[in-house]
Amino acid sequence: MSTPQPVYEFIKAPKLASWDQASLIVWNREWEQYLTKIRHRCSVTGESFEGVVATVKGSVEPAVLETPATYVLKKRVENVDDAEILAQVHKRCRSLKNDFIPDITTLFRKSLKMDMQVDDCDARVFQYFQSFTKIVEDNGLQALIGGGNAAGPGYKDRMKARCAILVENIQPAMLKQQIERLIKYERRECKTDDAALFDLILEHARVQQRFHIQSVERVVPQERGQQPQQQGKRSAKSVKATPTAEKKARTPPRDGCLVGKGAHWLDECPTATAG
Structure with a gap:
């Protein structure tokens, strides 16, 4: 019975498509993360790091690489190596813009x-x-x-x-x-x-x-x-305020009190109360 082979995630190297500082900073950060993943994979599988990892030169768009190679490194593209490209990337990333x-x-x-x-x-x-x-x-x-x-x-x-x-x-x-x-x-x-x-x-x-x-x-x-x-x-x-409010709200009867004939209610009449 054959032993099933482990399946590993395909780890894709980031592509550098522009030489502006912001793009270089992002690419350099992603490149470091890519290298970390490849090293971890090799530690698990026993693969050779050099045999698995992508090249820096191959991760840079040809049109982008041509300009720094020609005008900064003063070399033909085919004569530029990974270390030289990385050195220029790091120099740009770690320097002030303009x-x-x-x-x-x-x-x-x-x-x-x-x-x-x-x-x-x-x-x-x-x-x-x-x-x-x-x-x-x-x-x-x-x-x-x-x-x-x-x-x-x-x-x-x-x-x-x-x-x-x-x-x-x-x-x-x-x-x-x-x-x-x-x-x-x-x-x-x-x-x-x-x-x-x-x-x-x-x-x-x-x-x-x-x-x-x-x-x-x-x-x-x-x-x-x-x-x-x-x-x-x-x-x-x-609760205390309610009776007071109700008391203030009572108006005297139109014909006056039935006993004292005053402008008050019967339960408030002093004559009826005294009787």
């Missing part, structure tokens, strides 16, 4: 948000840092606030700017103030270490979330206990 430095403070203030609708603190902080990384990559800001090689030049300055932006855009304001105080007086390493900053934000976000939940749980039972009492008070007031 060599122009945008207003980084405004850019992150508009784009970087901590989603307070997410009640899972871990997920909320993860999304916050993921959004930060994506904004950096999408705008070619790696040279200014990217991570990179810790031993490379300017690393500490980049990390300082990186951490400052991450702290500046924390929400809610109470969490931001707490993190700022801790960094200023106690956790100074978080000024230049985004990994330590991540742990600090997550720790105190959890604490504040627990406090918030406990506060809500204490308030709700109190409100429920007060509602019947308030309703009872309102009912009593309405």
Whole structure:
């Protein structure tokens, strides 16, 4: 009896169809994901990575490849290899568009948000840092606030700017103030270490979330206990107010009281009452 062969998903390499920076950034991100999938497949099947993975050159549209090969690398297309193409892609992705430095403070203030609708603190902080990384990559800001090689030049300055932006855009304001105080007086390493900053934000976000939940749980039972009492008070007031309203609404009889002949009802007549 033959053993059935496993069926594997076809993993398609992304196609690079344009040399503009936005397209290169998207393609580079998808290419890294593609390589990860191929490596995982090879670790399971025992296939050779080099024998399965697509080439970079084959993943770029011929019309797109011709221009950088001819005018940037100064080579014929057939003489260009994968490493040279990837180097040019990475260079474009990690450089400022048109060599122009945008207003980084405004850019992150508009784009970087901590989603307070997410009640899972871990997920909320993860999304916050993921959004930060994506904004950096999408705008070619790696040279200014990217991570990179810790031993490379300017690393500490980049990390300082990186951490400052991450702290500046924390929400809610109470969490931001707490993190700022801790960094200023106690956790100074978080000024230049985004990994330590991540742990600090997550720790105190959890604490504040627990406090918030406990506060809500204490308030709700109190409100429920007060509602019947308030309703009872309102009912009593309405009951007391009803006779008064009815009394004010009674007009004297046209012919006067039958006994005292006054402008009042018989039950209000002083003569009849005295008798």
